[in-house]
Amino acid sequence: MGGTYTLVIALSEPATIEVGALGEHAFPAGWYAYTGSAFGPGGFSRVDRHRELARDEREVRHWHVDYLLGHPAASVETAVLTEGENVECAVASALPSAGIVGFGASDCDCQSHLAYANDRRTLLAAVERAHG
Template structure:
């Protein structure tokens, strides 16, 4: 049985302490310490997109770039999926911390492609 190729991905992100981040034109926001999940996709070469997210030094282009560039923020793991980006995002638990984050081109009414899962026991 063939698995569907990855068309979307989720970054599981740890914010080690509360911080304030300017997210491009979206504005400046407070991020509580804890775990977040960002859902994204790439029309071509999803692995290159993921590798770009994992680099600390890069031009800040997308909302997620601003969060990932902040001190005390790291990607814990990457989950690849054959599900469409918005379907995957809507199936993800958690609270929407910032309306519109990562969802500038969303036509499915997700509200945000970033979810806050809270502080995880560890």
């Protein structure tokens, strides 16, 4: 089974990260939420792949979020899932922007699929409402 997911990511220190074709971006320390979809044959196993990359158990980067997750200061705190529904763009646009245009949004008209907040509780509550 697949659907839409949002990874809640902790970045323990500021980082400047090369994000594939998007180039180099400064990421302040804090909390990030990346929203994606997983409708392929593996479904939500994509979330497991992201977790493995964040734990340095994988090296290959396929998606923009992989560059953030590949940084040593990044870790996946949790994932919020909506099974069987393609609400990726609706969820992403309901969250506060991280200001990186095009991040995770190369196949849609959204500005970005990456959100940012200083506070974990605030961001997680927004993610849960958006998936509501």
